[in-house]
Amino acid sequence: MHKQPFNKVTVLGVGLLGASVALALREQGLCGAIHGYGRTEENLRQAMEQGIIDNYSLDAREACEDADLVFLATPVGLFRGIAGEIKDILKKGALVTDVGSVKGGLVYELEALMPEGIHYIGSHPIAGSDSSGAVDARPDLFHNARCIVTPTPGSDKKAMERIISVWKSFGCTVELIDPFRHDEIYAAVSHLPHLAAYALVNTVDDINADYISFAGQGFKDTTRIALSSPEIWRDIALLNRDNLIKFLGLLKGNLEKIETLLKDSDAAGTAGEFAKAQELRRRIK
Amino acid sequence: MHKQPFNKVTVLGVGLLGASVALALREQGLCGAIHGYGRTEENLRQAMEQGIIDNYSLDAREACEDADLVFLATPVGLFRGIAGEIKDILKKGALVTDVGSVKGGLVYELEALMPEGIHYIGSHPIAGSDSSGAVDARPDLFHNARCIVTPTPGSDKKAMERIISVWKSFGCTVELIDPFRHDEIYAAVSHLPHLAAYALVNTVDDINADYISFAGQGFKDTTRIALSSPEIWRDIALLNRDNLIKFLGLLKGNLEKIETLLKDSDAAGTAGEFAKAQELRRRIK
Numbered sequence: 001m002h003k004q005p006f007n008k009v010t011v012l013g014v015g016l017l018g019a020s021v022a023l024a025l026r027e028q029g030l031c032g033a034i035h036g037y038g039r040t041e042e043n044l045r046q047a048m049e050q051g052i053i054d055n056y057s058l059d060a061r062e063a064c065e066d067a068d069l070v071f072l073a074t075p076v077g078l079f080r081g082i083a084g085e086i087k088d089i090l091k092k093g094a095l096v097t098d099v100g101s102v103k104g105g106l107v108y109e110l111e112a113l114m115p116e117g118i119h120y121i122g123s124h125p126i127a128g129s130d131s132s133g134a135v136d137a138r139p140d141l142f143h144n145a146r147c148i149v150t151p152t153p154g155s156d157k158k159a160m161e162r163i164i165s166v167w168k169s170f171g172c173t174v175e176l177i178d179p180f181r182h183d184e185i186y187a188a189v190s191h192l193p194h195l196a197a198y199a200l201v202n203t204v205d206d207i208n209a210d211y212i213s214f215a216g217q218g219f220k221d222t223t224r225i226a227l228s229s230p231e232i233w234r235d236i237a238l239l240n241r242d243n244l245i246k247f248l249g250l251l252k253g254n255l256e257k258i259e260t261l262l263k264d265s266d267a268a269g270t271a272g273e274f275a276k277a278q279e280l281r282r283r284i285k
Numbered sequence: 286m287h288k289q290p291f292n293k294v295t296v297l298g299v300g301l302l303g304a305s306v307a308l309a310l311r312e313q314g315l316c317g318a319i320h321g322y323g324r325t326e327e328n329l330r331q332a333m334e335q336g337i338i339d340n341y342s343l344d345a346r347e348a349c350e351d352a353d354l355v356f357l358a359t360p361v362g363l364f365r366g367i368a369g370e371i372k373d374i375l376k377k378g379a380l381v382t383d384v385g386s387v388k389g390g391l392v393y394e395l396e397a398l399m400p401e402g403i404h405y406i407g408s409h410p411i412a413g414s415d416s417s418g419a420v421d422a423r424p425d426l427f428h429n430a431r432c433i434v435t436p437t438p439g440s441d442k443k444a445m446e447r448i449i450s451v452w453k454s455f456g457c458t459v460e461l462i463d464p465f466r467h468d469e470i471y472a473a474v475s476h477l478p479h480l481a482a483y484a485l486v487n488t489v490d491d492i493n494a495d496y497i498s499f500a501g502q503g504f505k506d507t508t509r510i511a512l513s514s515p516e517i518w519r520d521i522a523l524l525n526r527d528n529l530i531k532f533l534g535l536l537k538g539n540l541e542k543i544e545t546l547l548k549d550s551d552a553a554g555t556a557g558e559f560a561k562a563q564e565l566r567r568r569i570k
Contacts, residue, residue: 197562207532212565218478223478254485
């Protein structure tokens with residue numbers, strides 16, 4: 001890839017991921033100016049002072065003017081509205097991608113919104129954390145991370161190659177996965193665990209909130225992701241609701257299975273359930 | 286505390302906790318010989334070769350002969366049986382304690398089993414991990430750990446002081462909690478999270494076991510404790526089943542609450558549930 005293949009890059013949403021994208025672009029010398037957009041001026045001003053972005057705007061259309069590459073990096077529930085807002089001021093040949101955790105039908109909708117000659121390619125770098133602020137951004141956040149790119153039959157091949165090339169330059173391992181399959185996979189290994197962690201903490205709240213002070217490392221690890229932004233995860237949960245409603249049913253079923261084994265004082269059955277989980281979990285130890 | 290206040294100490298079960306107790310006793314110069322008991326000779330032989338124990342026996346009675354202090358450190362489901370086996374060969378004045386994760390009625394049973402002049406005091410050092418083998422034992426495992434001691438109205442005060450003193454010498458912060466309250470607290474913050482982690486992994490198994498390869502840090506943390514020994518956790522789950530059955534019901538209720546919010550596409554309600562959990566979880570960040 002040539003150096004500085006993008007004159008102007010716009011990052012819509014300058015949180016942990018958006019700001020890290022900006023830092024990585026800069027570090028790789030992939031762009032001229034980086035323009036930020038967000039809803040909180042204070043955050044944008046700080047990002048500018050820290051040299052993460054060169055300029056900012058509270059208006060998404062203004063921020064995207066003349067941009068060669070646009071990253072949607074707000075909570076995923078805002079993508080549709082922002083894409084609708086900016087689509088007719090985007091420059092011919094502009095590339096649009098995102099860092100969202102939900103793909104599926106959203107990818108098709110965003111693709112369909114884009115005017116002729118402007119290409120949207122969905123991306124999902126697996127590099128978040130329970131922190132969501134620009135303050136924790138790092139240029140190497142994507143280093144050795146997986147990045148899922150979700151082509152559709154309508155994806156422009158050249159645009160896709162360029163987006164893949166950007167993620168690779170950030171140190172990502174890129175994998176191509178169908179948008180709907182992506183959502184099923186990440187509902188299982190990321191979104192459902194978030195719901196489980198939130199529900200587990202709320203269960204302690206139901207029992208006795210003060211018991212939380214007795215939590216040890218096991219509880220801390222199991223519920224770390226319950227520290228994640230409610231706004232970001234509300235959007236993810238709602239956009240991936242069909243998978244999650246199905247999987248919540250399966251999770252309740254597995255809890256009920258254990259409940260029944262305990263009610264029956266079934267020692268072998270209980271150990272069997274635990275051993276089954278231990279065995280699968282060991283695959284990623 | 287005087288140096289070497291115990292001539293002979295017996296550790297029943299030389300796993301992570303039992304072996305760490307032995308190493309800590311040795312480091313603190315609290316005992317003469319340490320005798321180990323277990324069901325697997327290979328493990329005992331290795332522990333002896335590594336200097337964790339001085340001697341071992343595959344017979345619990347033999348192992349406890351002439352012991353001044355006995356630690357029950359097998360899976361908790363074996364405590365009753367072993368206590369019944371050893372009780373009449375224990376030396377007058379011997380102290381018996383344990384490292385088990387379940388207290389409640391078990392503490393009263395063990396106390397009642399002990400003959401006149403032999404004192405049982407329940408302990409629960411909060412210092413396990415998903416590993417359960419002697420190979421990970423360390424003399425400082427209990428350093429800065431909390432140790433719950435669970436007195437009953439029948440507990441001998443002097444015996445209790447001596448047991449507390451041992452844990453403190455290991456670097457523990459000792460707290461006295463009623464045995465039944467202990468079980469409610471640890472069902473909430475430790476035992477239920479284990480069941481949730483096992484159930485979550487089994488849910489991925491239901492969906493598609495191969496999806497586990499897409500797991501990121503969130504999934505790894507949330508399910509780390511599903512690596513824990515099925516045997517140890519079967520015993521804990523069964524012995525604390527009354528609390529766990531109740532709490533599994535609450536957890537399923539919280540999952541159902543989220544499920545309903547998603548079905549209703551209730552954005553504010555969903556964010557509210559997540560924010561409630563985030564707030565409580567932040568107390569132990």
